[in-house]
Amino acid sequence: xxxxxxxxxxxxxxxxxxxxxxxxxxxxxxxxxxxxxxxxxxxxxxxxxxxxxxxxxxxxxxxxxxxxxxxxxxxxxxxxxxxxxxxxxxxxxxxxxxxxxxxxxxxxxxxxxxxxxxxxxxxxxxxxxxxxxxxxxxxxxxxxxxxxxxxxxxxxxxxxxxxxxxxxxxxxxxxxxxxxxxxxxxxxxxxxxxxxxxxxxxxxxxxxxxxxxxxxxxxxxxxxxxxxxxxxxxxxxxxxxxxxxxxxxxxxxxxxxxxxxxxxxxxxxxxxxxxxxxxxxxxxxxxxxxxxxxxxxxxxxxxxxxxxxxxxxxxxxxxxxxxxxxx
Numbered sequence: 001x002x003x004x005x006x007x008x009x010x011x012x013x014x015x016x017x018x019x020x021x022x023x024x025x026x027x028x029x030x031x032x033x034x035x036x037x038x039x040x041x042x043x044x045x046x047x048x049x050x051x052x053x054x055x056x057x058x059x060x061x062x063x064x065x066x067x068x069x070x071x072x073x074x075x076x077x078x079x080x081x082x083x084x085x086x087x088x089x090x091x092x093x094x095x096x097x098x099x100x101x102x103x104x105x106x107x108x109x110x111x112x113x114x115x116x117x118x119x120x121x122x123x124x125x126x127x128x129x130x131x132x133x134x135x136x137x138x139x140x141x142x143x144x145x146x147x148x149x150x151x152x153x154x155x156x157x158x159x160x161x162x163x164x165x166x167x168x169x170x171x172x173x174x175x176x177x178x179x180x181x182x183x184x185x186x187x188x189x190x191x192x193x194x195x196x197x198x199x200x201x202x203x204x205x206x207x208x209x210x211x212x213x214x215x216x217x218x219x220x221x222x223x224x225x226x227x228x229x230x231x232x233x234x235x236x237x238x239x240x241x242x243x244x245x246x247x248x249x250x251x252x253x254x255x256x257x258x259x260x261x262x263x264x265x266x267x268x269x270x271x272x273x274x275x276x277x278x279x280x281x282x283x284x285x286x287x288x289x290x291x292x293x294x295x296x297x298x299x300x301x302x303x304x305x306x307x308x309x310x311x312x313x314x315x316x317x318x319x320x321x322x323x324x325x326x327x
Contacts, residue, residue: 017049024320060091077145089154156232161187170196177268181288206300212272275317
């Protein structure tokens with residue numbers, strides 16, 4: 001499950017983490033956009049629910065200096081030894097440039113360089129030298145983790161997918177349909193033992209299809225108009241069906257862009273229906289090659305009306321998913 005859960009204060013997540021564990025969820029994964037940072041919700045989970053595995057999906061490769069990113073990862077790995085995975089990625093020009101005042105230059109190289117730096121630093125090595133996108137002078141972690149965390153790479157298209165297969169311990173997929181998974185996985189080639197395929201899957205468990213599709217259209221026009229995601233979906237073969245969306249967005253017609261998203265695209269990328277129907281749809285991702293399906297729970301009328309009790313019931317009905325085993 002993606003955490004923090006929307007609408008629930010971080011201070012109230014102890015009960016939510018316990019509910020997730022009881023329902024059969026094994027992992028909680030955080031993201032970092034403009035809400036909570038990627039590490040604080042996981043640090044709370046490490047203390048409150050030590051049975052859960054923790055992961056970032058993702059921490060941007062640009063918004064922290066390499067040393068600080070290594071320190072944050074090492075601290076969480078020390079707090080949850082053997083239970084933390086660090087996922088990094090390029091993020092986007094808006095998050096990196098507009099919101100964090102960092103130049104979004106050469107995202108492939110920056111992500112590759114940060115991955116290589118982290119591999120060395122988290123192993124306790126002294127890093128001293130220049131990468132293509134930055135230089136580090138004699139950095140050594142004062143508290144290197146006894147168990148270095150696996151490093152996962154967010155990837156969309158072939159170049160980054162192949163980098164993940166070659167140098168990371170896993171890959172993180174995002175904003176794709178279950179039928180897209182084999183296309184992405186094929187680019188990974190022969191994966192080493194233990195390599196994980198993680199996918200964030202947007203789930204809106206409601207019987208109100210109109211609500212789910214309206215929310216899905218807003219999210220899709222927000223994300224799939226970002227150049228990297230637009231290129232991703234062109235590569236996946238959706239250029240013709242999404243071209244009206246991109247044209248309207250480029251013309252400044254935000255409402256028209258949302259209206260141009262077909263139901264079939266919304267239904268493929270934002271799962272909705274009863275919790276049991278959503279769980280069955282998530283299982284399709286597992287069947288297609290995803291090792292760790294990470295649900296991103298979207299707001300619903302039922303959750304808004306039912307409060308914490310409705311959330312607990314929903315979590316119980318959603319999990320476990322994936323081949324009958326807790327995921």
